[in-house]
Amino acid sequence: MNIKWTDKITNEELWRIANQKSIENQIKRRKWNWIGHTLRKETGATEKTALYWNPQGYRRRGRPKRTWRRTIQDEKHKKIMERGQGDSRRPQCLEALHACPMLH
Numbered sequence: 001m002n003i004k005w006t007d008k009i010t011n012e013e014l015w016r017i018a019n020q021k022s023i024e025n026q027i028k029r030r031k032w033n034w035i036g037h038t039l040r041k042e043t044g045a046t047e048k049t050a051l052y053w054n055p056q057g058y059r060r061r062g063r064p065k066r067t068w069r070r071t072i073q074d075e076k077h078k079k080i081m082e083r084g085q086g087d088s089r090r091p092q093c094l095e096a097l098h099a100c101p102m103l104h
Contacts, residue, residue, distance in 0.1 A: 028075065035072065 001017055003009065015022055038047045051069075 031072070032075075 003014070003017070009017075011022070035051075038045075038051060041048045
């Protein structure tokens with residue numbers, strides 16, 4: 001790659017030179033692969049039960065923490081909005097996500 005430590009380059013430039021995707025994209029891809037795998041499991045599976053689990057009780061004062069479920073819901077809504085603007089990639093996958101009660 002011939003990059004010296006004194007060279008100033010952006011992360012995007014480094015990813016392009018190294019022929020890598022950003023870590024954000026890799027995390028999102030792996031997260032959605034895991035969700036798809038989990039949703040295909042049978043009803044009694046522990047992983048599937050954990051997706052629907054809603055802990056009861058009181059929460060602490062202050063702003064609610066950013067939960068994994070809320071990040072998934074936001075990403076799902078963003079994907080649906082993109083699809084509404086002409087994105088036709090994997091429509092059956094998005095329809096399955098729309099039907100998933102956990103993500104409402």
